[in-house]
Amino acid sequence: MNTEELKRVLDETPDKVEWKETTSIKFKTDLIEFFGEDFKDKDILEVGCHVGHTSRILSYLFKKVYAMNINGPLFGDRTLWEVNDLVSENDVYKQYSVNIKTTFDKKFENIDYLEMDSYNSKGWPMDLLSDVSVVFIDAIHQYDEVLYDIKNAITLNSEYLVFDDYGLPWYQMDVKAAVDSKIKDGTLEVVKQIGREPGTEVAFNIQTGPVLSIDWEGLICKVK
Numbered sequence: 001m002n003t004e005e006l007k008r009v010l011d012e013t014p015d016k017v018e019w020k021e022t023t024s025i026k027f028k029t030d031l032i033e034f035f036g037e038d039f040k041d042k043d044i045l046e047v048g049c050h051v052g053h054t055s056r057i058l059s060y061l062f063k064k065v066y067a068m069n070i071n072g073p074l075f076g077d078r079t080l081w082e083v084n085d086l087v088s089e090n091d092v093y094k095q096y097s098v099n100i101k102t103t104f105d106k107k108f109e110n111i112d113y114l115e116m117d118s119y120n121s122k123g124w125p126m127d128l129l130s131d132v133s134v135v136f137i138d139a140i141h142q143y144d145e146v147l148y149d150i151k152n153a154i155t156l157n158s159e160y161l162v163f164d165d166y167g168l169p170w171y172q173m174d175v176k177a178a179v180d181s182k183i184k185d186g187t188l189e190v191v192k193q194i195g196r197e198p199g200t201e202v203a204f205n206i207q208t209g210p211v212l213s214i215d216w217e218g219l220i221c222k223v224k
Helices: 003-012 025-035 053-061 080-089 100-107 143-155 171-185
Strands: 043-047 064-071 110-114 130-135 159-165 190-195 201-204 209-213 218-223
Touching: 003 053, 003 110, 025 053, 025 218, 043 053, 043 143, 053 064, 130 143, 143 171, 159 190, 171 190, 171 218, 201 218
Parallel strands: 043 064, 043 130, 064 110, 130 159
Antiparallel strands: 159 218, 190 218, 201 209
């Protein structure tokens, strides 16, 4: 693992307070510390990769990253990093999605971008994902959809599941409720709490001020 390269990537990446839809720098650092070199020969599926901030980190930790997302309007053929330069000059990013497939194809040979609706009637491409050992769940943050993602991840015989936005105070806390239900019934076991700690700032509301986490930003769970 190229630690200097990873440090550079982290330095280029916005934190969650700056960019609500991404994971925090602490979250990404915890992923690096947990998976390290031990999963370099294994594949990971990221369900809901957004614009690929976390995908970049995962590409250094795993042999193959399957980055699944529904992509909206594209920024032409500009890559994410080129768009980031535009965003630093004017706050237009949140009105658009980014052509992350172009970004991945140009920059990262071990990231396969799957542009698809993971909740449609066809379901996940299980044959393609048969070697996946870890599933990172960060798509629709509603109770039934999170349970659907967990069910599919278990069907893949994944060893670990990673959850983002577990303890964050939005989406009616559905991520936490769904994950807690699978911990309670013995399906999952928490092995590490990651990201921002309970009570720390995870966003800023112009009208009301800092938004604080209710619980840990994320969890790494082992499938029992």
